[in-house]
Amino acid sequence: GAVVSQHPSWVICKSGTSVKIECRSLDFQATTMFWYRQFPKQSLMLMATSNEGSKATYEQGVEKDKFLINHASLTLSTLTVTSAHPEDSSFYICSGGWGDGYTFGSGTRLTVV
């Protein structure tokens, strides 16, 4: 089946630094990748939808200059959290559209100190 590999699994960074999260589709071409943020014991909040070779579409209230999404190839999409602050600490999950459904990365736990 379709597999999305997400790295890193967890990261701790200092306030003001930037962090990049990568999602790779290993055995399929992900034309579309979704990026979610999840708070403890809560549902997924869609941050943006990225399409290969074009600009990402951000959901209302998501700062595009802070959460940079790049989908330069059919197998790689990245989310960069720029100038991270403690309030950006969260669980970030990517998901690739595949067939009629979706396959998810394993998530990245970001802690900003």
Add this chain to the structure above:
Amino acid sequence: AQSVAQPEDQVNVAEGNPLTVKCTYSVSGNPYLFWYVQYPNRGLQFLLKYITGDNLVKGSYGFEAEFNKSQTSFHLKKPSALVSDSALYFCAVREGGSYIPTFGRGTSLIVHP
């Protein structure tokens, strides 16, 4: 617009008993329906989906779900719960003309020994 509701934040069931996790949806056209399971600090794992065909859909780990068009429901069921089934369950829906899914808020399933 598409929406999905999971009316229960938590479901408790004894091991060996049947379990049901409820989901209702709203779409303009034909629904694509999904169930995913999430274990702590992990991404979402696909359980099953309904696109068309038989109303009773069988999925992974012994789970099944029944599509009920008149009640706009897609409840997740399992005849005999296991302690290892304890996790967070998400129902998702999308309309046939959309590729962006909408997720429910999640239901925490706790199976007691």
